[in-house]
Amino acid sequence: MNLLEKLDAAAAARKALLPNGVGAFGIPIEEIFSATEARIGDRRVLLMGTNNYLGLTFSPECIRAAHEAIDKEGTGTTGSRMANGSYFGHRALEKEFADFYQCSSGIVFTTGYQANLGTISGLVGPGDTVLIDGDSHASIFDGCILSGANIIRFKHNDMADMEKRLRRLGDNIETTLIIAEGIYSMLGDQAPLADIVQLKNKYGGILLLDEAHSLGVLGKTGQGLVETTGLLNEVDFITGTFSKSLCSIGGFCVSNHPQLEQLRYVSHPYIFTASPSPATIASTRAALELLQKGSHLRDKLWSNCRQLYSQLQEVGYQLGPDPGPVIAAVVATPQQALLLWKQLLEHNIYVNLILPPAAPEGKSLVRCSVNAAHTTEEIRYVGDTFAKLYGAISTQT
């Protein structure tokens, strides 16, 4: 099979899962009306598949900051920070993230994906070990691959399995990076951080926590899982993204380890890419300020999360273990997931369809992302529609 035939085979496998040209992935969005509504084809749909957790995509503060930055600094930096230098905004945002997490330093990356890629591949290399959760995001996995380190995976959130693997590492623990996530993107569950920290303190290793989905969502000031658990000082490196609660694009890593700064000189995903645009940095700075002051947004978000979770749970959908902004209905087959996804769209609700192998353990998921801008009525409508479709989905084979 030649290179192009391999792609043909992959395309055939995709078409087998999605017959009749169903465009579930990368669906064309014709118009965006607000943080919660858009037009897909001729339908005005409710957006339940974005990661806009605090609903800030149209916040006047962020939009104004982005406009001003474009007017003042132009549309792009046209190169990497190593070559083209660091703008005031890049440095300011790094300081603001470091201050937010009470850390000595921070680095901003061009995407959240690159934040994990760059941090992990900068911290570990061939001969080192990364111990990762089985449900880790692709950016974590790809960062591990890029690093060349030995990748050892423990069963998702299974502390007995994690401990077994820590024990087996023996002296290699000295060069081991443990990685977990504040909220996992597939089922929306949280890492048992207190247990992970306890094991790290017992066996050793360096701990990196990715707060991509938990930033802005968990904790009084929105720091994430480190804040709700009170374990900020026990985590060595925190990464996160701007593309969820902060409504732009980019990523960060903060730490109290002075060695973090060295990543600027060894991390290819940091060095060999264009730096974030002035507008991106400016809107992110504005959003970070809103996020810290946004306890009312978190209250509304969590009220929405609990409402939808309990509605779906009452109907009988299999969900992740706890309510949260990511609420995924686990169904038995890809066909059921596809049917549910299509039916929801016909009811003007856009959610995410996640099929094997993207979903963990061969599961098929229909995933909702709740946000603070959804009204109580919108959430109720989504819950009611899921309930209406439950019978048809359950009997579909």
Next chain:
Amino acid sequence: MTESNYDEIMKLLCDRLSDLTNADVLITPETNLINQLSIDSIKLLNLIMEIEDAFDISIPINALTDVQTVRELANLVHKIKTTSS
């Protein structure tokens, strides 16, 4: 690690692969895990976890990219077991 340990690894692998696949397929050291046994990635990862527990080792998942046959998997397990003991 002694030769008998290697044989033990090979026997465990063949036994478990027989359980996982069509009974008509003869498992030999040269059997290709993907092409001949059609083991999907989830079954393979579950099998790896069983092997890890049986020999009290952790197999890096990136080391598996070089593994195609039962013999290559046995060699990998043997190598890790030897270096960890």
